[in-house]
Amino acid sequence: MNKVSNLLFALLFLVLAACGSSSRTSTSDAGRATGKTRAAEDLSEFRPTYPDAEATGSNAAAPLTPTNHVNNRVAALMDTVASVNRNVKYAQGFRILAYNGSERQTVMDLRKAIIARVPQEKDYLTYQQPNFRLKIGDYFSRIEAQQVLNQIRDLLPNAQIVSDQININK
Template identity: 30%
Template sequence: MKNLIVILLLLCSFIGKAQTTNSLAESLQERVAGEGVITIYDEDGIEELVNIQVEVNQRMDGVDGYRIQLFSGSGPTGKRNALQVKSKFLNKFPECDVDVSFTSPFWRVRVGNYRHKHEALPLLNDLRDLFPNCYIVKDGSVKMNKF
């Protein structure tokens, strides 16, 4: 059911873009010699629903996605250890973003912004030598380009 909702939302976003620019709908309905014609009919209210979904997507701060967790620790040395892990990571991968966060009582160091788990695997494999205990985690605040 969740997959169906995600597909419907993506379809609505796509339709919303098509309806706001009309270029896709117009190009699909143009008559070209040797090609078929597609006619798009939509019910009353569909355009309004699509516009609502577009607004919701624009207000979202992030999406559920995946990161690689390099460190999680607490106690008096937790922050210092987290900052050391961050520094160690940036020395090896200066072009990557690092997220150091504190959610009581844990300091965490996470890297990467991935929409799908399999996208994080190449970096995870590269990090295994430097951080043998790193692993992929689901993160609800991943910043992604909006669709």
């Protein structure tokens, strides 16, 4: 038992000695407020120094002039891209498939109801014997089509968004 108590006493002494404070050479103002101190080190000799702009007489706001002018070539290339884009009339996008069936009167009534609900959207009615297909809108993204579909969901409970070639309005 004596050996065990001596061992515990020695272990307690080592733990307390390890938790003890190290030597302090100075105390900072923040250290005094919190009770913590740290060693004072002067690191100013390692910090870089820069001359003042006013002392050197250099103008910090001097404009930089570009040395490689490509403006004329870039403008010509952009005109070419713009002319090609003007000729593009179709793109891959999405439409709402509102109706696909063989009843003409049903599709016409549905078309009138949709035009009354969302007049800004263009409708596309096609007939491939014996089916009528009614598609609505030209949308670049599925999110745009979903927003319009939410407006007319009560008219078209079975409508769905389909990928299709859409017209690009200029």
